[in-house]
Amino acid sequence: MSERLTSLPGTMSKIDQIYMDEAVKQASKALEKDEVPIGAIIVYKRKVIARAHNQMRMLKDPTAHAEMIALTQAASYLKNERLTGAIIYVTVEPCAMCAGALILARVKRLVYGADDPKAGACGSVLDIVRNKKLNHRIEVKKGVLAEGCGTLLKEFFKKKR
Numbered sequence: 001m002s003e004r005l006t007s008l009p010g011t012m013s014k015i016d017q018i019y020m021d022e023a024v025k026q027a028s029k030a031l032e033k034d035e036v037p038i039g040a041i042i043v044y045k046r047k048v049i050a051r052a053h054n055q056m057r058m059l060k061d062p063t064a065h066a067e068m069i070a071l072t073q074a075a076s077y078l079k080n081e082r083l084t085g086a087i088i089y090v091t092v093e094p095c096a097m098c099a100g101a102l103i104l105a106r107v108k109r110l111v112y113g114a115d116d117p118k119a120g121a122c123g124s125v126l127d128i129v130r131n132k133k134l135n136h137r138i139e140v141k142k143g144v145l146a147e148g149c150g151t152l153l154k155e156f157f158k159k160k161r
Helices: 013-032 066-078 096-105 146-160
Strands: 039-044 047-053 087-092 109-114 139-142
Touching: 013 039, 013 047, 013 066, 013 087, 013 109, 013 146, 039 066, 047 066, 066 087, 066 096, 087 146, 109 146
Parallel strands: 087 109, 109 139
Antiparallel strands: 039 047, 039 087
């Protein structure tokens, strides 16, 4: 599937691919540490303000998902719990916990790689980030570098079996 720039607001295919590549680098770090290989970065005004990967095993913390750690870093950087105008790039579709945190942080846009058909909360299983009953909705672009993002996960779980 070729990606082209379109006139849709916030659509920046080449830029999205460049930033997603940075999230993939974070996922690779998780893989090296025997963590589920998910990586995230947060961009604000075209500057990367947070980089993270899953650290649940290392920190013995079920909330230590890449997105949660990146949100904490970004909030600290901006000195504000609201990340209005920020874009998060995640290698795998966020779960319900992370999607809820993205809503609370008022993230503007979510770009993710691979769908999560078992726990994805941004369109696959649930769609928390675009739920009209909530007070904030997030623009979502999925499938950016999806094949590479999915391969990291498959590689990790193949070793576990």
